[in-house]
Every structure is written in C-alpha cells, then in structure tokens.
Amino acid sequence: MEALPLSEPVLLILLSLAERPRHGYSILKNVEEMSGGRVRLSTGTLYGAIRRLLDGRWIERFKEDDSSRGRQAYRLTSQGRQILRQEVSRLKQLTRVASLCMAPKET
C-alpha cells in the first residue's frame, strides 16, 4: 500500500461516512457542519470524489430502507475504514511535527 496524502475534501467525505452511511446531499451538509461551516463542497467536488472512491472500493453503494426518492446511500468498505485510520494517524503525526517546528526555541 502506497503513501497517500488525502485531500481535505476526500478526508472529510470519508470521515462523514465513518459515522454512518449517508447519501450525497447528507455528506455535503455534514461536512459543512463538521468543519464549522468552513468547508462547503461543490457538487462537482463531491460526486467526482464519490466516483473515485467507488472505483477504488473505499466506499460502496448501500441500500437504504427509505429509497423512496432517487437517493443513493454510500458506506465505507472495511478497506476504506482502514485507509481512513491510517490517514488520520498520518495527520496526527503531522500535527506533532508541526508543533515541534513552531515551538519557541531554547531548552
């Protein structure tokens, strides 16, 4: 498995799906909420990313009981969850390094 620096949009999408399966629009709103309103994904970004995540088997389609509308739910695959864990741990490592670099020098 290669070293993969996930982009912020993709990371947030995966985190959103880590909680529970969601459909596209729900991801959009949840990402906005999670980021405190800072990140508002465009649908272009969202559905492009979903396409790539499906192709890579990081997420999969998920049948909702409420499929009354054209809604399509997605959920993490176990592989996707594993990658996400990896990525989050990379991020924590990065923040540790960052804190060291920016700490006031001396003793």
Added chain:
Amino acid sequence: MEALPLSEPVLLILLSLAERPRHGYSILKNVEEMSGGRVRLSTGTLYGAIRRLLDGRWIERFKEDDSSRGRQAYRLTSQGRQILRQEVSRLKQLTRVASLCMAPKET
C-alpha cells in the same frame, strides 16, 4: 483572508522554514527527515512551490553569509508565519473532528 487548505508538500516546506532559513536542497532533505522518509519531494514540486510562495510573499529570499555557491536561502515572512500558524491550528481542529467521527459510538 480566505480559507486555504494547504497541500502536504507546501505545508512541509513552510514547516521546514519555520525552524530556520534554508536553501532549496536543504528543504528537500529536511522534509524527508521530518516525515520519517515518507515524503520525498521532487525538485519540480519544490521549486514550483517556492515560486508560488515567493509570489504570494509567504517566503522571501534571504542573504546567507555563505553565498559562495549558487545557493539561495529562503525564510518565512511574518505573513507566512501567521498563515502557517492558522493552517496548523486548522489541522489540529481536523484531527479533533476525526477522532470524534471514528470514536466507538454510545453514550
């Protein structure tokens, strides 16, 4: 000031310069070291990023006492340092959210 999700290469370059002024090749080696050998920037990535960082006044050229060779050192501007602080705090926020999302549910 806009919301800016820094890419990993750019973030590491800035962190490298947060410690002390460096020239290009030194950044290259330091980034590799900081990331535990995981991130090895290509020179294309490095000098492309340096160009953009100079243009945006996030970094500036810095005269080294040892300018015997063609070496050109760079350092963070105060603006660059401020943005870096912002970005690191954004990253910490992100890891906090991530931990919440991936925590085992209940109570």
Added chain:
DNA sequence: TCCAATATGTCGTTGTACGACATGTCGTAT
C-alpha cells in the same frame, strides 16, 4: 402555485504535483 430545500449529476477551466530532463559545482578517492 410558487419557492426554497432536497437531491444528483456533468462540463470546462484552473492549478498543483510530480517524474523526467537539463545543467553545473564541490570534495574525495583512485
């Protein structure tokens, strides 16, 4: 019945990352 929110998707543009290529210097071992 109009309108906002919900919901999904495509397309073209823009910019970044990156490998490949090009060039030159310095110090050291042969």
Added chain:
DNA sequence: ATACGACATGTCGTACAACGACATATTGGA
C-alpha cells in the same frame, strides 16, 4: 587528472483533483 557521488537549481509536459457553473427533478410548505 579524473571520475563519481552528493550538493544545488531549475524547466517542461502530463495527469489529475478541485471547483464554479450549469442542468434537472422532487418534495413540502407558505
């Protein structure tokens, strides 16, 4: 002397992700 690896800086083309703009359709409420 010279060949070689590390040091050092840069350009170019390609591939791909992000994103705004656009297109469409449904649902619930004022």
